[in-house]
Amino acid sequence: MPRFDHQAAERRWQAIWDARESFVARDDSPKPKSYVLEMFPYPSGRIHIGHVRNYTMGDVVARTRRAQGFEVLHPMGWDAFGMPAENAAMERGVDPGSWTRANIAAMRAQLKRLGFALDWSRELATCEPDYYGHEQALFLDMLAAGLVYRRESAVNWDPVDMTVLANEQVIDGRGWRSGALVERRKLNQWFLKITDFADDLLDGLQGLDQWPDKVRLMQENWIGRSTGLRFAFQVAEGGAFDVFTTRPDTLFGASFAAIAADHPLAQQCARDNPALADFILQCQAGGTAAADIETQEKLGFDTGLSVVHPLDPGISLPVFVANFVLMEYGTGALFGCPGHDQRDLDFARKYQLPVLRVVAAEGEESAPIHDEAYTGAGRMVNSRFLDGMTAEDARATVIARAEAEGWGEAVTQYRLRDWGVSRQRYWGTPIPIIHCDACGVVPVPKADLPVILPEDVSFDQPGNPLERHPTWGQVDCPACGAAARRETDTLDTFTNSSWYFIRFASAPVDRPFDPAVAAQWLPVGQYIGGVEHAILHLLYARFWTRALQRIGALDVAEPFAGLFTQGMVTHETYSRPQGEGLPPLWFAPDDVERRSDGAWLKADGEAVEIGRVIKMSKSKKNVIDPDAILGRYGADAVRWFMLSDSPPERDLAWSESGIDGAWRFVQRVWRLAEDHVTPAEGAVDLKIDRQVHRAIAAVTGDIDKLQFNKAVARLYELVGALERATPGPSRFAGVITLIQLVAPMSPHLAEEAWALLGQHGLVCDAAWPVADPALLIDDEVTIAVQLNGKLKGSFTAAKGADKAALEAEALALPTVQRSLDGATPRKIIVVPDRLVNIVA
């Protein structure tokens, strides 16, 4: 029997879909609209398995929605700006533009081989002026609306390469190329006022009921709305500074005040205190990453100043400069309460400061604090007029008193910080700003957009080549006409991904989008991507959409109505140590021969170390190239395997076994189709009809919930049932239905089988099957029989049988009789149509 010829089928059907423009979305379609989107890829060079998994999931949703009668928008594009292109330029001497465009061409060809139902007519790449030029216009609109501002902010500075580093380029506090100790340095940078939208973004989460709870929770915590007290500490030596606290109840437990190293007061004190100046310098060592700062040893320096306790002028507290206080959060200053904050406790122990309990659980009132701060609920102690109150009441009382006496006020504080979008890098959207000595900061007039990124640049030295370009930066000031300079910073690539889904929906030549057309498609009905984007990308895109709404550009509040976060594709790693102080050398799976007892490098036949199963990453080289697998097994088998086994939200550990099973499944379905080229005569087989309709209901529900692994299992069961069934009209109809249910997952096979079976048109255009409710009802059920909750047996009964009958039949079971041994049950629990539990 001939096998399913995947190569011929893929070519044939992909050409037919293209010619018929099957997946081109029509703006003017009368059908209800559905927007299915997967996070667009960075063109790193080759598609990897994670992309295949992501786009296969989206494709199943898109094809199913289309069959269900929706006009589906399912586009694809390229998140094409970013650091890897600059790294390639430095390492291989290619220019970032050519490198990126070649990668796009290669990856587009790979995606096309997979037969995705994509509308390629809407393809975009963020590195092209016809995309980023419109982004520059939107930036200027936001600037005009007051949503953009400039201020100083810290970056990672490599003092040897004299360049700014990304957090990723700082390894153990050192520059990744130079190895120099990194410092924090301040630069003037552009910011978007995302904090203006903190409440909207937080409250908006409530309505996102088709988002995973965990993502909503993470965003909620990230925004971090808290209410507390802001008050002024009077410095005994003169002056004052503000602090913010969420725990005003613990004010009597305060034993010190701490300010950030770059707090104005710290700077002022350092002027005539060389030791403090030194300490502040020390605080600037290291990168800007929060994880690094917060895991650093907590260090403080006593300024010698003291502040007056606001509730008792008789108490004075020492003022420290501390490396864990961030100027960016709150007021850059805090009071330390060691009894009820672990970080403060560690600090107090280190600098021998008093530790006092002011909140206690019942019975703990006089228990001293040892190594662990008490952060639980309780009542106030050692706190004078607050004693005996709950901590919650004490909070309100202190705030009320502060407001009445005028030394503080209740404020709402956010953990969320404004979005710094300036990057001291080349391969990004140029910020459309001109610096003029006379006029200052001048926006580029819209008529002069796009500000085109020059591609004749050199990477022979570190840093941003835009700064060294001979002519690009020279420009006349649009305001006064004098010679001026272009801004050489580019925009964060997150700005590119903050509105691409709008450009997909509407892409006029002369403006970013048409609001009416875009609003027809938006919000995205189903967005699918990695959970690693749960906060930053998704929050920025939500902000950008709301900002557009505020400035009247687009009447959409939330960009993504439904979100699904897929797990990553993981793989074990192969490496060899390179010796002291050097990172190991990594090897790609293609270069390694894997056997059951180890792994060997093909090149030299020597063993390599097998490492943990981790996220596929280029740096660890544990990346699988789908091309070879695609050639051998075909797109349908690869797609099928991507959906099998692992639940889509969980990580998928790649292994070559399993793809074989997917290939066998494709062949099994093909054989079933070949067996049924013409409809069979004979009687209807109700049992098969029931199984087919149960499968329709289950598979439809599973796809709807994106539980593809369950849909796959149901289809295996259906195939098995059809194989065993006797030939006849029910079996023939069942095979037709099977082909339709398989079509979103393995579309080439389905089209080929559909044609073979003499069905009309294309299966991708056929209406999705609907289950007949009458065929979904069981008339018999299996009743489990338990004794004290342990299974003793089971029997079948008519559905809806009454309790007494079930009880009697359960008691009559031989195993139950034997176990009871004549004793009378104390109690019998009957769950209708389910089980009988006998309690002895």
Next chain:
RNA sequence: GCGGGCGUGGCGGAACCGGUAGACGCAGCGGACUUAAAAUCCGCUUUCCCCUGGAAGUGCGGGUUCGAGUCCCGCCGCCCGCACCA
């Protein structure tokens, strides 16, 4: 350090709302077909035991319940994010 998640056979996983744990697939073993191989088909496959039956079992330790993989409390391990990776 902070925030979020996950943990079930040899492996990936299934189990509606607290009601028969292990569906389905992979791997393995045995058999059929074949000169042979491939392909295909059939059967077995959580562990243990005194094996026509019984006991234990969902990371660990407790708890609630007639009944817990599912709910509660306390641990352990792994993974993701932390604002300049995309």
